[in-house]
Amino acid sequence: MKPQFPKISLMGERSILIEFEPEIRENLLERILIYKEVIERDIVKLKGEVINTYNSLLITYEYAIENAYEEFLTLEKLFQQVNIEKKLIPRLFHVPVCYDREFGLDLELISKQKYLAEKEIISIHSSPIYTVYFTGFLPGFLYLGGLDKRLHISRKNEPRLEVRKGAVGIGEKQTGIYPKSSPGGWQIIGNSPVQIFNKYEDPPCEISAGDKLKFFPVSKEEFYEISEVVEVGKYELKSEIYES
Amino acid sequence: MKAEIEVTRPGLFSTIQDMGRRGYLRYGVPVSGVMDQYAAKIGNLLLQNPADAAVLEMTLIGPTMIFHGSAKIAISGADFSPQVNKAPVSNNAVIIINPGDELSFGRRIFGCRTYLAVSGGFQTENPLDSQSWYEGVTAQSKLERGDNIPFNSAEDAALETQTAVKVESGYMEQSEIAAFPGPEYHLLSKEEQEILLNFQFSVGKNANRMAIQLKEEFENTLAPILTGPVLPGTVQLTPSGRLIILMRDCQTTGGYPRVLQISEEGMNVLAQKVMGDKLQFNLKIHQ
Numbered sequence: 001m002k003p004q005f006p007k008i009s010l011m012g013e014r015s016i017l018i019e020f021e022p023e024i025r026e027n028l029l030e031r032i033l034i035y036k037e038v039i040e041r042d043i044v045k046l047k048g049e050v051i052n053t054y055n056s057l058l059i060t061y062e063y064a065i066e067n068a069y070e071e072f073l074t075l076e077k078l079f080q081q082v083n084i085e086k087k088l089i090p091r092l093f094h095v096p097v098c099y100d101r102e103f104g105l106d107l108e109l110i111s112k113q114k115y116l117a118e119k120e121i122i123s124i125h126s127s128p129i130y131t132v133y134f135t136g137f138l139p140g141f142l143y144l145g146g147l148d149k150r151l152h153i154s155r156k157n158e159p160r161l162e163v164r165k166g167a168v169g170i171g172e173k174q175t176g177i178y179p180k181s182s183p184g185g186w187q188i189i190g191n192s193p194v195q196i197f198n199k200y201e202d203p204p205c206e207i208s209a210g211d212k213l214k215f216f217p218v219s220k221e222e223f224y225e226i227s228e229v230v231e232v233g234k235y236e237l238k239s240e241i242y243e244s
Numbered sequence: 245m246k247a248e249i250e251v252t253r254p255g256l257f258s259t260i261q262d263m264g265r266r267g268y269l270r271y272g273v274p275v276s277g278v279m280d281q282y283a284a285k286i287g288n289l290l291l292q293n294p295a296d297a298a299v300l301e302m303t304l305i306g307p308t309m310i311f312h313g314s315a316k317i318a319i320s321g322a323d324f325s326p327q328v329n330k331a332p333v334s335n336n337a338v339i340i341i342n343p344g345d346e347l348s349f350g351r352r353i354f355g356c357r358t359y360l361a362v363s364g365g366f367q368t369e370n371p372l373d374s375q376s377w378y379e380g381v382t383a384q385s386k387l388e389r390g391d392n393i394p395f396n397s398a399e400d401a402a403l404e405t406q407t408a409v410k411v412e413s414g415y416m417e418q419s420e421i422a423a424f425p426g427p428e429y430h431l432l433s434k435e436e437q438e439i440l441l442n443f444q445f446s447v448g449k450n451a452n453r454m455a456i457q458l459k460e461e462f463e464n465t466l467a468p469i470l471t472g473p474v475l476p477g478t479v480q481l482t483p484s485g486r487l488i489i490l491m492r493d494c495q496t497t498g499g500y501p502r503v504l505q506i507s508e509e510g511m512n513v514l515a516q517k518v519m520g521d522k523l524q525f526n527l528k529i530h531q
Contacts, residue, residue, distance in 0.1 A: 010530045012424055012477055012505035019427070022470045051269045051473055053497055058473035062266065064508070068530060135272040136471065136497030139380055143471070143497075179272075180380045197271065199371045199381050205271045 006079060008072050013064040014048075016071060018057040024145055026131055031084050032057060033210045038082050043074065052209055053134050054143075092129065092212040092242035095177070095192055097168050098223035099125075103191035110153055110170075110187060124148045125168075125175065125189060126215040129242075134209045140179035140197025142207060147175045159185035166191045168215070193218075193227040194237060212242045246367065247313020247343075247397035251387055255307035255349070258387035259453075260366055263296040264492065265374035265381075274493045275476055276376035279357055279453060279515035281508075282415070283321030287361030289409050290318040290338055298368065298375040300360040300393070304518065306349025307387055313397035315341040316363035322355025322416065322516055336411045355416045355516040364396030378493060415509070416516040419444070420526045423510055426479060428466060428501035436464055440503065444524050445487065447517045453493040456514060458523075461485035466501040474498040477506035479525075489514060 011017040018035070020028055032052050039050050039059060048061035065071060099122045101107065107118045116124070130144040137143075147170065155171045160183065163169070167178040169186030178184060179197045192215075197205050207213065218226065229235040261284070264277025278284040278301055285295045306324045317339050319326045326333050327348050333339050335358075341347070349358070368375050371382055379385035387393075432440065439462065448459035462485045473496065474480070480488040480500035489506060490498075491514070504525060506514065517523065 009427065010424065011427060011473075011502075012475065013508055015475060015505075017427055017473065019472075024470070049267050049269055051496060053472045054470050056472045058475070060269070060475065134497065135270060137272060137495055139268075139271055139273045141272050197380075203271065204268065204273070204372060208270065 008075055010065065010068050011058065014061045016059045016065070016068075016075070018059070018075065020055045022055050024054045024133070026145070028055060029131065029133055029210065030088055033088055034084050034086055035079065035082060036209075038078060039075070042078065043071075051134070053136065088210050090211045090242045091207075091239045092214060093207050094238040095194060095213055095215050096218045096222070096226055097126065097190040097192045097215045098218050098220055099190040100220045100223070102220065103164075103167070103223075104189045106156075106169075106187040107189055110151070110189065113153065114150060116150065121151065121189065122217055124151055125170075126217050128214070130175070130213045130215075132207055132209055132211045132213055135205065138179055138182060139199075140205045142176055142196065142213070144174065144176055144213060147173055151175070153187055155185040156187065159183050160188075163188060164191060166193060168192055190217075191223070193223050193230055194235060195230055200233075206237065206239075245313065245397040246394055247311070247315070248392040248394050249362075250310045250312060251307055251389055251391040251393070252310060252346075253308035253348075254387045254389050254391075255302055256305035257303040257452075258307055259301050259377040259385070260298050260368050260382075260393070261301045261376045261492075262298040262374055264376055265372050265378075268372050269496050272496055273372060273381060274378060274496065276374065276378045276453075277492050278359065279492055280321050280359070280512045282412075282512045283357070283515075284359045284361070286336060286409060286411055287318040287320040287359045290320070290336065291316055291361055291363040293361060293363065293365055297361065297365040300366070300387075302349070302358050302360065304352060304356060306358060308346065308348040309393075311341045311343060311345050311347065312392075313343055313395070315395065315397060317341055317347070318361045320359045320361070320411070322358040323353035324358045325350035325353060326358075336409070354413075356518045357515055362395045367394040367396060415513050418513050419522045419524055421510040421513055421523050422507040422528050423477075423479065423504040423525045424507065424528050424530060426502035426504045427472070428469065428481075429503050431466055431501065432464065432503060436462075441525055441527050444522050447519050447521045447523065449519055451517070451519060453491055455491055455494060456489045456517065458487040458489070459520075460487075462487055466503075468499050469501055471497050471499045472502075474502060475505070477508075477511050478502050479504035479506065491515075 130146040163184035171186035264275040450457040
């Protein structure tokens with residue numbers, strides 16, 4: 001019997017969707033990213049692009065797909081051949097966050113609901129090494145995995161009409177940074193002065209799927225100092241090769 | 245020669261668009277680009293521009309603009325009763341513009357979006373390899389009073405003999421929208437599938453470049469999915485029964501079940517729909 005996953009199907013005239021087990025798992029992400037790399041290199045080349053989410057790959061071509069059957073066969077063959085033992089080499093990025101009350105609008109609420117001191121919230125949030133699963137929602141919005149269970153909290157009943165650019169928030173099991181000001185329903189615990197998405201850079205976002213991220217707390221003074229360096233385009237995110 | 249178009253009245257909502265941004269989905273950047281690709285291409289074709297040259301996309305109420313420089317222009321797509329110096333001009337024709345001429349629009353006759361193409365093209369910024377306006381990527385996200393839009397002025401604005409372009413406008417009135425099954429289509433029950441395909445839906449009040457929400461609610465039992473890829477043309481179904489058709493400025497990922505995927509030609513039809521317009525999905529099956 002043919003295994004259920006990966007499931008390959010057409011999505012409209014120009015795209016192919018490849019679905020894996022509906023799970024959020026680091027080794028699944030790794031497998032998907034290895035496939036993605038090979039698809040980009042061997043199949044898509046210059047005539048399309050590939051994106052990934054937790055458990056999917058989407059190939060989008062610039063033109064209508066003429067022979068889907070042939071494309072599917074090529075992909076299936078590729079999945080059988082690819083050596084998924086191969087290791088990706090992620091980078092670990094250190095992202096400053098100011099958890100001051102001025103930015104951490106919902107720290108008090110979380111503290112009450114979770115019986116945690118604000119200091120503990122900050123320490124729990126800035127300890128883990130998060131995994132970047134993909135970018136979506138807004139340009140430069142990173143979907144991070146690895147939030148400590150003690151900080152899982154529901155979204156606001158009424159979303160805020162405007163969440164500040166750089167806001168660091170929590171929504172259910174997820175945490176992330178708003179790359180620009182936008183309406184948003186997450187509980188806000190701080191703000192990062194760095195610019196995750198920069199349209200003048202190529203690539204516009206140096207953190208990508210598979211990379212790792214760690215938050216480090218900074219004071220208000222440091223926040224404004226970093227902001228000034230970011231403003232003039234001189235701030236460089238600290239990063240290193242991450243070996244697990 | 246560089247020239248400018250001065251905006252004296254901005255109209256409702258106008259943006260510069262080309263065929264969209266390719267290669268930046270992975271950073272969460274939407275594709276963007278003209279909503280009605282067919283109409284935009286007609287305008288460029290009439291002027292012998294490249295088919296993907298940037299155009300001005302104008303929604304429901306057109307702007308008023310003064311040309312500071314001579315130009316050859318074409319207006320295509322919806323019919324908003326275009327006028328040059330208050331005299332009516334035709335859609336889908338090359339129009340000669342002299343410095344100081346005013347282009348304006350009147351009553352909407354049909355369609356939702358009309359396009360202005362300029363011979364030589366608009367010379368606006370091109371961040372991430374596209375001129376398409378999108379908040380946060382381009383400096384501007386909609387046309388404002390006092391804007392000056394740069395374009396390449398035609399040196400010789402005399403009318404040359406032009407190749408005839410056959411223009412089809414019937415699609416704008418069409419209610420049938422060709423669509424393929426989406427990734428979660430098969431999770432709908434047989435009855436739900438039938439309702440989805442046989443019911444006449446109408447365009448609700450939330451309809452813009454990001455998405456068109458349909459007015460009627462569609463009861464269903466689908467569970468949310470793990471956030472997955474979406475595309476312009478993906479039809480999402482929310483737990484409350486709202487059908488959301490994602491359009492060109494849509495996000496790159498979403499968590500609602502994806503029941504249909506609109507065909508390329510269906511996207512052009514949808515681009516011309518206004519609130520209250522009827523539509524019915526016509527399922528196409530991949531060969």
